[in-house]
Amino acid sequence: AQSVAQPEDQVNVAEGNPLTVKCTYSVSGNPYLFWYVQYPNRGLQFLLKYITGDNLVKGSYGFKAEFNKSQTSFHLKKPSALVSDSALYFCAVRVPYSGNTPLVFGKGTRLSVIA
Amino acid sequence: GAGVSQSPSNKVTEKGKDVELRCDPISGHTALYWYRQSLGQGLEFLIYFQGNSAPDKSGLPSDRFSAERTGGSVSTLTIQRTQQEDSAVYLCASSPPGQGAWETQYFGPGTRLLVL
Numbered sequence: 001a002q003s004v005a006q007p008e009d010q011v012n013v014a015e016g017n018p019l020t021v022k023c024t025y026s027v028s029g030n031p032y033l034f035w036y037v038q039y040p041n042r043g044l045q046f047l048l049k050y051i052t053g054d055n056l057v058k059g060s061y062g063f064k065a066e067f068n069k070s071q072t073s074f075h076l077k078k079p080s081a082l083v084s085d086s087a088l089y090f091c092a093v094r095v096p097y098s099g100n101t102p103l104v105f106g107k108g109t110r111l112s113v114i115a
Numbered sequence: 116g117a118g119v120s121q122s123p124s125n126k127v128t129e130k131g132k133d134v135e136l137r138c139d140p141i142s143g144h145t146a147l148y149w150y151r152q153s154l155g156q157g158l159e160f161l162i163y164f165q166g167n168s169a170p171d172k173s174g175l176p177s178d179r180f181s182a183e184r185t186g187g188s189v190s191t192l193t194i195q196r197t198q199q200e201d202s203a204v205y206l207c208a209s210s211p212p213g214q215g216a217w218e219t220q221y222f223g224p225g226t227r228l229l230v231l
Contacts, residue, residue: 032216043206043222044158051217083214090158095132098166100146100218102212107157 002027004093006106013081014114021076021109023065023091033074034092034103044090050099051073061085081113117141119223121207128197136192136226140209147190148220149182152204161205164190197230203217204228 003026013019026032032051036044048059055067065076076089088110092103117121120139128134140147149161160174175181179197184190195200204227208220 034219036222041224043121043224044208046219046221049217049219094216096216098216099214100216100220101171102148102150102160102163103158103220104160105150105158 001103002031002093003094004104004106006089006091006109008109009107010110012112012114015083016080018080019078019085019111019113021084021089021091021111023074023076024072025074025091025093026072027095030069030096031074032094032096033065033067034094035059035063035074035076036086036090036092036105037061038108040087047076047089055065058097071102081111083105083113083115086111086113119188119207119209119221121205121223121226123226124224125227125229127231129231130199131196133193133195134197134225134228136194136205136207138190138192138207138209138223140188140190140207141221143212144209144221145187145212146218146220147184148208149190149192150206150208152206153223154203158206160222161192194228197228199230202228202230 034049035047050067058064091106122137145166147164150158162182163171179195182192204225206225208222210218
C-alpha cells in the first residue's frame, strides 16, 4: 500500500531564511508526488508535482521540490521564506497507471514564518 | 475561471440529525472526490466518482455516509444520524477528464461541520 510521511508536525523559520518541509513516501514502483498548501480557512491549493524527468520541480510562489529516489523523499523547499508562506502543507502520492484515483496524503506540516 | 465551490461553508448540527453537503466541481471535470480533514489526521479519502462509472465508496467510514452525483456534475454528501466524531472539514476536489495518474486535483474551500 502507498503511504506518505511528513515527519514534522510544525516547522518554524525566520523570514528571509531558507525553508524545508520534509516528505517521504512508500510505494511499489515509481511514484507521482504532489505538494499542496492550505491557507487558513481555505481549501487546498496545488503547488507542484513530480511525474517524471528532472528531479527538481519548480512550482508556485517560488517553491520547489526535489525528488530523491534513493532516499524516497520529496522535500519542499524555498530559498527565502515569507511571512505569507505560513500555512499547512500536505504531501501526496499516487502510483502510475492507477488512473486519476484519490491521492494519498500525509498528515500535513504547519509552517510558521516569523518576521 | 470558477473553481470548485462547496456549500454551506459552515454547518452546525445536533447529534442525530442528517446533513447534506454540496459540491460544484469545475466545469468539464469528470472526476470528483470527497475527503475529510480532521484535526491532526490529515486528509482521509471518502468517495470518488469518475464519469458515469460506479463510484468508489471504499473510504466511507460507515453506512451513515453516502454520496451521489447528479448529471455528472454536482455532488451531495449525506451524513445520516450525525455523531460528534463526524465533526471535521469536508473537502471536495475535481480533476480534468484525463485518466492519467498525473492529473492534478483541484480543491474547494470545504464545509466545516460541527456536531454538537
